[in-house]
Amino acid sequence: MVEVQMRINGTVRSIEVEPRVSLLDLLREQLGLTGTKKGCNQGACGACTVLVDGERINSCLTLAVQYAGREITTIEGVAADGRPHPLQAAFIRNDGFQCGYCTSGQICSAIGMLAEHRAGVPSAVTEHLAAGPAELSGQEIRERMSGNLCRCGAYNGIVESIQEVASGDLDLLEGAR
Structure with missing residues (x-):
């Protein structure tokens, strides 16, 4: 030990x-x-x-x-002060889960992915972010979240949830921990 x-x-x-x-x-x-x-x-x-x-x-x-x-x-x-993280709330609003088994991994991955995107880390979709992060399209989110699988197929709700949070105040993501 x-x-x-x-x-x-x-x-x-x-x-x-x-x-x-x-x-x-x-x-x-x-x-x-x-x-x-x-x-x-x-x-x-x-x-x-x-x-x-x-x-x-x-x-x-x-x-x-x-x-x-x-x-x-x-x-x-990830929740703060007894309130759900903005991504948790968005997953609920947008039906970003069905059975829920993958949801915790999806949410943790999305938090990390949004931070990577904000820091200018490129992906296969947007290879060059020197001018600053581009808006997160559905295709970009799907590429960046491709390491997280959902057997129920709730991908549309997952993408909508991430887009909703990404288009809002990203400072919420940092303050939620």
């Missing part, structure tokens, strides 16, 4: 963990943060997406010990 210290959803935690345990298994099995889902357990579906220092990762593909000293945000940590 190895002791690691990390900030999870704003709380510093010292945790004893076996070096071979994934971040996903630590979150779900040891800490009881079951909002992060285990889908494929191979990094192909995105259900396990969490934010590490604000960047989205597949928690099933990483070892927990790799994130000592880092800030981990799960779906349980």
